[in-house]
Amino acid sequence: MAWSGMRGLSVFISDIRNCQNKEQERLRVDKELGNVRTRFKNEKGLTPYEKKKYVWKMLYIYMLGYDVDFGHMEAVSLISSPKYPEKQVGYIVTSCLLNENHDFLRLAINTVRNDIIGRNETFQCMALTLVGNIGGREFAESLAPDVQKLLISSSCRPLVRKKAALCLLRLYRKNPDVVNVDGWSDRMAQLLDERDLGVLTSSMSLLVALVSNNHDAYWSCVPKCVKILERLARNQDVPQEYTYYGIPSPWLQVKIMRALQYFPTIEDPNTRRSLFEVLQRILMGTDVVKNVNKNNASHAVLFEALALVMHLDAEKDMMSQCVALLGKFIAVREPNIRYLGLENMTRMLMVTDVQDIIKRHQAQIITSLKDPDISIRRRALDLLYGMCDVSNAKDIVEELLQYLSTADFAMREELSLKAAILAEKFAPDLSWYVDVILQLIDKAGDFVSDDIWFRVVQFVTNNEDLQPYAAVKAREYLDKPAIHETMVKVSAYLLGEYSHLLARRPGCSPKEIFSIIHEKLPTVSTPTIPILLSTYAKILMHTQPPDPELQNQIWAIFSKYESCIDVEIQQRAAEYFALSRKGADLMDILAEMPKFPERQSALIKKAEDTEADTAEQSAIKLRAQQQTSNALVVTDQRPANGTPPVNQLTLVKVPSISNVDDNLAEGLTEENGALSIVDPQPPDILGDLLGPPAIEGPPGAAIHSEHNLVSGLEGASNAEETLAITPVDEQTNAVQPIGNIADRFNALCLKDSGVLYEDPYIQIGIKAEWRAQHGRFVLFLGNKNTAPLVSVQALILPPSHLKIELSLVPETIPPRAQVQCPLEVVNLRPSRDVAVLDFSYTFGTHVVNVKLRLPAVLNKFLQPISMSADDFFPQWRSLSGPPLKLQEVIRGVRPMPLVEMANLFNSCRMMVCPGLDPNPNNLVVSTTFYSESTRAMLCLMRIETDPADRTQLRVTVASGDPMLTFELKEFVKEQLVSIPTASRVPAQAQPTNSPSALSDPGAMLAGLL
Template identity: 80%
Template structure:
């Protein structure tokens, strides 16, 4: 049956009829039995038959029979069969017209959405997203909203995104759409991208009848005691523009609206304050003749922020204060925002393009693919007002936010440029931002059940899994085929791995630009400065830099100037918060234009797992109680690693030390073994001690046995895989700053109570 899928669709009616008889016999003769081995064998045949039915484009009646069969499988207790049933039902939905048949199983699919296994939840979500139309959209979206409260945190971003797409695509009326988006922001504000609330603002701006309703809902949500910062943004914007439409309602006077918004000011970050100042200016504009008490209150706020260190906040405060004293003329200056140009949502357009592309693929191609992407590209990067909006690509969010510009002296901003570039002047020299409220007010990220996605899901691609050859082939991505002829200077992979070991150096260089990095790390937080140096006597224009962080990192890049002057260097601070253990790596998407050359490069950033480690030498009295308390999987994992780069034991100790893992000599009696420890920091786990033991074979340096233990299952797995990658595939590109002491030689005899003897017994 698999071989037949490599051939074109069979046209001969007699052959098709004979083949479909066989397939129908297989489909109708397969059921779930108690014998596990028989189940596995029969279902292997069954799902191959389903793939062949899809490939041959069978008649609708037979497709409906396949859907009915899959409907039985998604209701069984065995999770593997439920998963495969949901996956194949999704594929059938893509390649055949069986939507009405699948709708009959909607209740069971919604039940699968709430399954404890996150992989089954993801497949159920994909299927619900694909089967949704105008007839069932309201029910499905309401189920997604209800599930959002209890959904695994790793799913909330994808779930929110798909609910927003469905709400916009199939909304019975715009007020329902506004309700859905506001509920999404209330339930999962930290997982909602800005472009989703941007879209709500566009709808409200373009529909006069919707404006009073949206303003009333915004007041209702903002009046609650605990409000997410994204909710503050969207509600403050809507109330600033349209609160005057509620003037005749009780509790909606300009002074009361201002009071509701102003209550949130102390709890928001510096990126939200400019929006609140705009709302204050709009409220003041709508109260003509002005209320003197309200006017004085708002003027006091503008005066306070006229000396703010943040340039955006300062400029708005100065200009709004000046504008608000122009009397009735302010009505024209601060009039309502004009309507946005009518155009199809890029969110929906991308979804439709993806569906159209996939529908043309055969079942064979579908099966050969990896698991489908968890999210769609949400929005156009260039809306009508000319400001770039953040987007989501897969599970990677793009952040381009203004710098908060708060200075801390202990963060150096020295330029990172090689000597061959000559003397470059420096412009826009700004230290990294330091928001004193960021620790308290940043979004809370709590990890779901560790290992829940291992059974079926492909994890995100780790930046350290691919060797240098792979990286070099894909590190530079041309904007247009044939136009990106600029070649990098030096090996990009080697530069990246060097920066994984040290905190300053050159990340990328070509004939026109050099990108350097200087970083400092403290527990689960990091601050980097990107140094963009123009090596030529002509400016670099159309400069853009976007950060694509994995889900476990919260990253904010300051605004990157559009032009880099000749022979100049600009500095762009980048704030990093590590939310949980992961080996996934952030990507810098950087582009610029020099003359006729348009260059676009995608570079891995050295924000890797070892940056959040601190070496922790431990004594025998500290080591053994912790080692004994971590008795086995998933807190203690052991693996025989083969294909290790041959290296002497001191070299291996130096390598571990360079990755911030401290060697504890003398704890293991075997001179061919290493015992090490470190502390891992993240916002979710805080400080966790990790213990490592490596047993080598003197006769075969290409293999070893490694045991890793910690109090967090995900951390144990990620650290084990990280160390294995360093030992197997990552070339040594830099030495440790200070070599770790070698393991102590064995003593001729071990006393009965010696800790080393106890360790040998334990391990």
């Protein structure tokens, strides 16, 4: 910028640059600000030149980081100047200093509008730049129609129309409800006939924004987009200034292909053929060269073309060509290109059937595992994981195991998990699976989760032929001088159960097995000792008649640990010592673990999570997420080997509330009996809980609730009231659902994404976000077939405590397509009633109607809060007695360890506060509930358990609202009673601090109990 004639500004800038320190600079700035303030106060004596100079100084000071809280009026007033120099300063300084909510902007709206509708092109461009930079709502309401007229005006020069398109784009992105684009499809089609590439590029940016919200209105633009792309690809009539390193307008090519990806498919055969010819030319004409800038531009076009090829589900030959091209890229020296090649190969694997072609590059992909760049190594790992099947699983897993020894610590956990998943999914035989898991533990024990060794124990327990082999392998690993503690656990467990099968092998007598395991005892941590004690008891049980020397050695160990400070170890030692004296009866008491029921493992679930996460990172998913209000249709393409496709509605899963599905032992048996809670020896700070009897609810709450239920069922005037309070699980349709609807709903109550309903024709998924009393669902309606679903209707039947708004659902879902429908939820008051989605559609002769509960349940409006003793107890004492504090003894509780119960409360958005209760068998919980009526309401809770009878417990709930207290107590009761039956980790695998942990039938004392 030239400062000719503005000597004062030049001198000021020189003074600032010559300051020796920050303090000198601040003093000089303060002096100048004082001078500017004085001159602005005497505004009548200021010439336009002086005002311009001082406004420039003010902007420079602002750019240095100092607050400038004056002079805004002078900057705005310069906009109305008739001369270009002053007007230019006014527009620049105003757009820098003021935001869209500043009151002074209202003073400039008329002046800006006059410049826009005027004939001076320079003034028009400055005004459009200001409006585009600020983009406020008032600007959009007042100026959007004029900007639209400029854009479609045939009398305006391309420079003005280009700026008008970008200005309108900004206004539309910022305020889509204000900018009227109804009926703009024809106008956009006309704009695409423009020969000037600058106007075309700006108009294409606007088109991308328009079709991202509603592509149906712009089908007429598709053939013209293809023609423009064809013109650019053939380099026809492209000015030199729009050619970048020999590539015709790469930014325009990228925008066109991105816009085309918002359309589900292209039906017109001529248009589709022309488009594929262009894409073929792009694929064939792109190669790696030495010039970095040209590489960047050509690869931007190429990778967008690849995304479009995948989106349009091109023919197999073109897909093969894409994979071959990516195969070249993953072998070049440039790391960015290798990364993009691996990433796009993974993306292609998720949406197209090219797995066999990608396998040809397996050696190069494995080489990428050793790349110096960790990002490339991660992408290579993802690709190997995705391309693995039965035919190449052995090679890939062995490569992963070999790489594990030298891999970064940041990758070892992911490597271990994926190797274990692949070994389980594609094992040619179970002995190979056992070998892989044991190698994993041996090479990366610190990074192997308990789920992995739990799972191998399940396999061995359920397969008798595998038990001798597993015991032999465990015995071999114990011979190593130093092994990881996880290896000690799994080896001790397997040898405790099955070492008697090796009695005839050399080095496998009971005494030798005991000796080699006992050598590891001094090296393990406290949680592992109970597993070893259980193993000793098992060895003693299998040694019949008993070996006196071995028996005395083991008894000495039990006797030693009877005085251990750890309660779990102490109790095991004492009980095993007593039980081991029963002689032959020990065979019945310590019988082998029974077979586990068949169920999906946690590792396979994690595999699905990984696939869903990778899918959501794809270009199609990212663009699908950009829509905010209207339904967006995205095509659904099937991948190879049955993995979930990009748009299948598995969504992003969150970990389950516990690892019950992966644990080793069966659930606890229920026993009847009264709850006996013994006061701990220390003074019970929460002792007031033990006083009043259990109260079912606040005065009148139960009666009021029952009255509402009866009146709702008998006197409801419409279907909405009835459906909101009646069960919706048992429904009859000719088309049967896949999976249990109630189980899907219960799972979504504890996580925010997953499948709500599925049948042979449709899959309905949910993804949700919750903030205070507000929630936002996105319903994913996916057509699984090659024919459309018609007569689609969705009606929300909300209970009275929820305000729900559903966006318009299209009547037809195209073949293999997915519709996303946003749903806004506001919680008005506490209640456990649920909203119902009344959904229907027609497929062929089948008319399907289902009523699905939506997981907008009470715990979704909770926010966990951590509390110290100083914060908790004053609140707890202030909420004394009913109806603000309610207590109930709950019977028929599903038995679970205390840790698992804490995980359940955490999954329900309630914070377990450790150390507040002196009794270790109790839990103290705190959370905050949000609704329109209560705002933020603190909720406190205490759960008292009886170690002798896990089937019952006592719950006390307190809050500042009687209805909230009652509803929260009933919600907790439902969660504790309705926990599904699940197998659990045996006590020796997952010790607890409970004195009666050994009474769990999942422990090795199952036979006795």
